[in-house]
Amino acid sequence: xxxxxxxxSTGLQAGEKLVGIESFIKDKRRKKxxxxxxxxxxxxxxxxxxxxxxxxxxxxxxxxVELQFPFSEPSADGPLFVKANEMSIKSGTTVNMCFEFxxxxxxxxSFKVLMMGYYNTIFQLGEEAFLSRLKDxxxxxxxxxxxxxxxxxxLHTLSRDLDLDPIILMTQxxxxxxxxxxxESSRGMVYAVARKGVTGSKTTMDESIDSLISRCRANTxxxxxxxxxxxxxxxxxFLKGKADVAIIGTxxxxxxxxxHANGYKNFFESLQIS
Amino acid sequence: xxxxxxSDGREGxxxxxxxxxxxEILHETIEELLQCFRECKSDPGFWQEYESVLQSYSxxxxxxxxxxxxxxxxxxxxxxxxxxxxxxTGSHKVNNVVGQGLLCKRLGKKRVIAETxxxxxxxxxxxxxxxxxxxxxxxxxxxxxxxxxxxxxxMENLGAEVISVEDGQKTLKDAVNxxxxxxxxxxxxxxYILGTACGPHPFPxxxxxxxSIIGKEARKQLLELTGNLPDRVYACVGGGSNAMGIFQGFxxxxxxxxxxxxxxxxxxxxxxxxARLAYDDAKVGVxxxxxxxxxxNDDGNMSETHSVAAGLDxxxxxxxxxxxxxxxxxxxxxxxxEEVKEALKLxxxxxxxxxxxxxTHGFVTAIKEAPTLGKNEIILINxxxxxxxDIFTIADALNDSKWKKFIDGKAQDYRxxxx
Numbered sequence: 001x002x003x004x005x006x007x008x009s010t011g012l013q014a015g016e017k018l019v020g021i022e023s024f025i026k027d028k029r030r031k032k033x034x035x036x037x038x039x040x041x042x043x044x045x046x047x048x049x050x051x052x053x054x055x056x057x058x059x060x061x062x063x064x065v066e067l068q069f070p071f072s073e074p075s076a077d078g079p080l081f082v083k084a085n086e087m088s089i090k091s092g093t094t095v096n097m098c099f100e101f102x103x104x105x106x107x108x109x110s111f112k113v114l115m116m117g118y119y120n121t122i123f124q125l126g127e128e129a130f131l132s133r134l135k136d137x138x139x140x141x142x143x144x145x146x147x148x149x150x151x152x153x154x155l156h157t158l159s160r161d162l163d164l165d166p167i168i169l170m171t172q173x174x175x176x177x178x179x180x181x182x183x184e185s186s187r188g189m190v191y192a193v194a195r196k197g198v199t200g201s202k203t204t205m206d207e208s209i210d211s212l213i214s215r216c217r218a219n220t221x222x223x224x225x226x227x228x229x230x231x232x233x234x235x236x237x238f239l240k241g242k243a244d245v246a247i248i249g250t251x252x253x254x255x256x257x258x259x260h261a262n263g264y265k266n267f268f269e270s271l272q273i274s
Numbered sequence: 275x276x277x278x279x280x281s282d283g284r285e286g287x288x289x290x291x292x293x294x295x296x297x298e299i300l301h302e303t304i305e306e307l308l309q310c311f312r313e314c315k316s317d318p319g320f321w322q323e324y325e326s327v328l329q330s331y332s333x334x335x336x337x338x339x340x341x342x343x344x345x346x347x348x349x350x351x352x353x354x355x356x357x358x359x360x361x362x363t364g365s366h367k368v369n370n371v372v373g374q375g376l377l378c379k380r381l382g383k384k385r386v387i388a389e390t391x392x393x394x395x396x397x398x399x400x401x402x403x404x405x406x407x408x409x410x411x412x413x414x415x416x417x418x419x420x421x422x423x424x425x426x427x428x429m430e431n432l433g434a435e436v437i438s439v440e441d442g443q444k445t446l447k448d449a450v451n452x453x454x455x456x457x458x459x460x461x462x463x464x465x466y467i468l469g470t471a472c473g474p475h476p477f478p479x480x481x482x483x484x485x486s487i488i489g490k491e492a493r494k495q496l497l498e499l500t501g502n503l504p505d506r507v508y509a510c511v512g513g514g515s516n517a518m519g520i521f522q523g524f525x526x527x528x529x530x531x532x533x534x535x536x537x538x539x540x541x542x543x544x545x546x547x548x549a550r551l552a553y554d555d556a557k558v559g560v561x562x563x564x565x566x567x568x569x570x571n572d573d574g575n576m577s578e579t580h581s582v583a584a585g586l587d588x589x590x591x592x593x594x595x596x597x598x599x600x601x602x603x604x605x606x607x608x609x610x611x612e613e614v615k616e617a618l619k620l621x622x623x624x625x626x627x628x629x630x631x632x633x634t635h636g637f638v639t640a641i642k643e644a645p646t647l648g649k650n651e652i653i654l655i656n657x658x659x660x661x662x663x664d665i666f667t668i669a670d671a672l673n674d675s676k677w678k679k680f681i682d683g684k685a686q687d688y689r690x691x692x693x
Contacts, residue, residue, distance in 0.1 A: 072575040073561045075454040076297045082441050095573045120560045124574035146295045171299040178301055197459035
């Protein structure tokens with residue numbers, strides 16, 4: 001309730017629903033040209049290091065964060081995240097530990113938190129149990145790259161009752177018909193996948209991104225985040241005025257891998273977010 | 275019962291198993307594949323071409339062999355074997371590969387990728403790619419590369435690029451993940467030739483359709499040979515493609531019992547096996563694009579699996595089998611590594627046949643059950659692959675000192691050559 005109250009005080013337009021990621025992003029966008037969503041793989045390299053990374057992101061003005069729950073078969077992830085998932089599981093990370101971490105994070109930080117992971121994590125817990133744990137842990141929604149909308153009807157309905165947002169992915173290869181269908185299911189925000197492939201490779205910011213963004217915009221009214229290969233201030237500048245959220249994953253983890261907290265801090269400062 | 279008639283249910287589902295759980299970016303690719311497959315399946319000309327290529331290139335129809343000595347030795351049922359090991363490349367894998375190769379032509383794609391465990395599917399794919407003129411990349415877990423070098427040797431010499439996968443357990447499931455990653459990047463010119471009846475729809479149906487040639491032939495041949503249908507049909511089950519292949523010939527025959535034989539590895543309670551249905555350790559989950567029984571922990575992370583046979587060393591099972599098992603249409607048993615070694619020795623000595631380690635799992639269960647049946651009863655085993663590729667593993671298992679001496683000598687020769 002407290003969160004809802006805080007957004008209300010900023011004065012949203014009449015008719016806008018006062019909950020969820022959508023109003024959070026729309027509200028923040030009045031003051032910022034582009035928001036930034038960060039990412040950590042829970043338990044990699046360790047929960048302590050995750051926490052330090054999140055402190056750096058908070059200080060740098062990051063607006064949203066994905067907490068990835070590690071899975072043994074992360075088939076949509078690139079090499080760096082594959083390794084992160086594997087090492088985290090090997091070190092003993094459990095789903096329970098990830099939720100406990102999420103509670104701690106949402107209590108401590110002002111950015112909004114989304115769960116990111118693969119469907120089997122949810123399926124094993126049970127959809128209702130998953131959503132209620134997510135809600136209790138202060139999460140706002142979830143990104144499940146291997147759950148197509150056809151398979152998500154029940155999960156999405158249950159989510160609506162709890163004001164949790166399922167973040168839908170739209171891609172360059174999606175047909176217009178498909179984008180329309182995805183648009184109808186979208187809530188909170190849409191995650192536009194900037195290129196083919198898995199997470200982690202560099203994406204060239206060019207007209208193909210513009211075209212993707214305008215095709216997504218034509219099919220949904222919720223805010224638009226762009227991810228996959230976003231790695232620098234110039235990428236952010238390119239997306240300003242086009243997208244609402246720049247999603248940064250691998251580039252940040254790369255910085256942590258090469259030069260730990262200092263490198264991470266420098267990386268986020270170089271983005272000049274706020 | 276047509277398990278592939280989805281008009282009363284959900285497309286791509288067998289009971290609650292199957293489906294499509296893929297990243298959004300592959301949606302159009304999998305739709306295109308499904309549409310192309312539907313066109314092929316409804317075009318009699320396609321199946322004719324398929325049969326004709328397999329006839330001239332792979333020696334189909336493969337024969338059925340009566341195992342007179344083994345039948346007498348066991349003193350029960352009469353044992354017959356469907357010889358898919360006599361295919362070009364030495365296993366049933368070539369059936370699916372030729373089928374998907376022809377389909378790939380219709381898709382207009384120039385590059386194929388495949389995962390492989392034992393290497394048989396990769397070997398068959400590399401062969402087909404050479405013949406049809408596709409660029410070919412094979413993903414294989416590093417553990418499997420180490421234990422199946424002869425197949426890697428052939429794949430590379432056939433012009434395929436073999437990528438050793440260093441993630442996860444470094445076995446078949448990890449090779450599947452790498453294929454998915456390649457596919458989400460290169461789908462516009464690349465077809466993923468999945469090697470077994472697993473993965474997202476339409477793969478389970480498509481691979482089953484191509485492999486159904488085994489059962490079609492076997493039913494006809496056995497009737498001609500004996501005038502009877504078999505009482506029991508045995509086949510090993512990793513993903514489940516050879517078993518689906520032979521079982522489909524007898525789906526409509528209520529008197530025929532179908533038995534799938536999984537890899538029991540080090541046995542019940544060892545947690546070092548790949549028995550999804552025969553043991554109680556697996557539960558329903560979603561991974562690698564489909565829903566089925568997986569060997570996994572409470573959090574849904576996949577368990578380590580084990581088998582002496584690389585081709586059976588896999589976490590999940592064909593979703594069609596999860597359904598048929600639940601319906602009581604197929605019984606599942608497991609054979610341990612030890613039992614497999616013993617059965618292999620027996621089959622070699624009594625019949626002069628060398629089944630692959632994978633295939634031998636089917637023999638184990640048949641050999642256990644044959645003595646409990648009458649002499650007028652008939653057992654059919656699908657000999658899905660030949661054991662030549664396993665010479666290193668089998669020689670190890672049999673602790674063959676002459677072989678070891680030979681390898682040692684070779685190693686010394688190579689060392690001298692290097693220096």
